[in-house]
Amino acid sequence: MKYTLKPDKTIFLRIRRRIGWGAMLLALLLCVACACSHPIKPKSDLITVELNDLTFTRYFDLQEKVTFEGKEVIRLSDFIDSAVTVYPDIYAYRVIGSDGFYAAKKGSPDNTWEQIQKGYLKLSDRRVTFEPSLGLEGRYYVKDVVSMELLRKIDVRVAQEKDSTFLILNQKAETFFDSADAFYNGRAGIRISEFIEPLTSTPENYVYNLISARGEQKTFSWSEVQTGWWLKDLDLTKFSPDLGASSRISHLQRIELTPKAE
Numbered sequence: 001m002k003y004t005l006k007p008d009k010t011i012f013l014r015i016r017r018r019i020g021w022g023a024m025l026l027a028l029l030l031c032v033a034c035a036c037s038h039p040i041k042p043k044s045d046l047i048t049v050e051l052n053d054l055t056f057t058r059y060f061d062l063q064e065k066v067t068f069e070g071k072e073v074i075r076l077s078d079f080i081d082s083a084v085t086v087y088p089d090i091y092a093y094r095v096i097g098s099d100g101f102y103a104a105k106k107g108s109p110d111n112t113w114e115q116i117q118k119g120y121l122k123l124s125d126r127r128v129t130f131e132p133s134l135g136l137e138g139r140y141y142v143k144d145v146v147s148m149e150l151l152r153k154i155d156v157r158v159a160q161e162k163d164s165t166f167l168i169l170n171q172k173a174e175t176f177f178d179s180a181d182a183f184y185n186g187r188a189g190i191r192i193s194e195f196i197e198p199l200t201s202t203p204e205n206y207v208y209n210l211i212s213a214r215g216e217q218k219t220f221s222w223s224e225v226q227t228g229w230w231l232k233d234l235d236l237t238k239f240s241p242d243l244g245a246s247s248r249i250s251h252l253q254r255i256e257l258t259p260k261a262e
Contacts, residue, residue: 044059047148049080050149051084063079068129071123072122075120076117076128076148077119079121080093080116087251088116090213090251090252092112092166093112093115094148095119095142096149097144097145098145103139119131126144126145128145129141152168154166154230154254155255156254156255157257158259167195169232171190173189173190178240187233188232192210192255195255203222206257207219208220208221208256208257209256210237211252213250216249217249218247220243235250236249
């Protein structure tokens with residue numbers, strides 16, 4: 001006598017359910033993987049922030065909104081976070097409109113960090129505005145802003161005087177030579193004396209206090225300054241012959257000239 005085994009329908013149902021759940025789980029995992037590899041970007045207006053060869057995209061809907069003079073605005077300083085720089089004071093800021101206009105095109109200095117902290121971007125027309133206490137000319141109120149550019153600068157001033165100036169470090173770099181130290185030798189740099197010579201015709205009558213963005217400082221004579229360099233890639237001062245570790249100032253922010261005692 002032959003027996004025929006009849007398939008149990010409940011087994012097939014269980015198998016189909018398991019396959020179905022497995023397919024759903026696989027589809028879900030694929031969706032998560034695609035989302036991770038292709039992050040969803042906010043669909044909003046934006047500006048770019050340029051620093052050397054780096055470009056940072058800043059979406060408006062990710063920024064805090066505040067009210068200034070009855071308008072919804074974003075603080076300009078909020079676009080400059082720690083991903084851009086942790087030393088915002090050592091840069092000048094060029095606010096650029098869609099037509100390529102910025103204040104320096106009309107001969108005005110680029111904005112300082114102090115000014116940027118009191119500046120706002122109006123969301124209604126993408127126009128920059130500043131707190132009236134700054135007294136900035138109308139050319140700074142750039143319309144239809146599309147980008148902000150950071151430019152490395154050095155502040156130079158005579159100690160105890162209110163007026164100060166800053167120099168954009170856009171000079172053509174020279175080559176620093178120090179045969180005694182292979183690490184620094186051959187790097188691109190600018191002579192520190194070039195930052196001072198536009199300010200005074202009698203540099204020998206001063207001593208020079210070099211101050212970093214972190215507050216470190218050291219005083220040099222004019223003869224020492226003439227042997228000093230700012231090395232571009234390291235953002236560091238270096239003297240030849242070397243004047244010791246304390247003379248290597250990182251992220252130089254300011255040079256103060258103090259008249260010699262009579």
